[in-house]
Amino acid sequence: MAGHTISLEGRELVYFAAGEDLPENGHCAIGYDPAADEAFRDHERVRRVLGTLIHPTPKVFQALHWSDGRDLRLLDSAVKSGAYDESDFDGALLTEAHMVVCLSCSAATRVLLVDAGQVLFHRTLPERLRSHALVAACPQCQVPWTLRAVEVIDAGA
Numbered sequence: 001m002a003g004h005t006i007s008l009e010g011r012e013l014v015y016f017a018a019g020e021d022l023p024e025n026g027h028c029a030i031g032y033d034p035a036a037d038e039a040f041r042d043h044e045r046v047r048r049v050l051g052t053l054i055h056p057t058p059k060v061f062q063a064l065h066w067s068d069g070r071d072l073r074l075l076d077s078a079v080k081s082g083a084y085d086e087s088d089f090d091g092a093l094l095t096e097a098h099m100v101v102c103l104s105c106s107a108a109t110r111v112l113l114v115d116a117g118q119v120l121f122h123r124t125l126p127e128r129l130r131s132h133a134l135v136a137a138c139p140q141c142q143v144p145w146t147l148r149a150v151e152v153i154d155a156g157a
């Protein structure tokens with residue numbers, strides 16, 4: 001099995017370290033986004049994960065995002081050796097790839113969005129959002145938006 005199964009708040013996620021390929025069936029995960037998979041394959045603020053909703057299957061293509069400067073290469077090593085701690089994920093938000101359309105300029109932008117409906121990190125979500133750097137404006141027209149976007153995948157589609 002590609003990736004590394006980790007447990008956070010009693011829930012299992014499959015974590016992919018920098019450069020690791022998703023398994024073939026990972027491409028069947030809900031919300032699988034090839035552009036996001038490629039863009040975040042080796043990224044300083046993002047790690048790809050396969051999560052779940054209520055049942056163990058199907059998997060959902062998601063991403064953990066940090067804006068606190070945590071060294072994700074060190075986290076990769078800790079995850080690979082099983083030496084990670086849940087506190088390593090204190091600064092993380094669970095996100096999914098979505099296409100959003102700017103209400104001001106109508107440009108479509110693909111972003112990682114925080115899904116407030118997720119169970120993981122739900123209890124600590126307000127403080128996680130407060131301490132996180134969000135993408136505050138549309139990358140096309142610079143008009144501020146209220147989306148909980150943390151990273152732009154590609155703009156101007």
Ligand SMILES: [Zn+2]
Nearest residue numbers: 102105138141
């Ligand atoms: Zn715009």
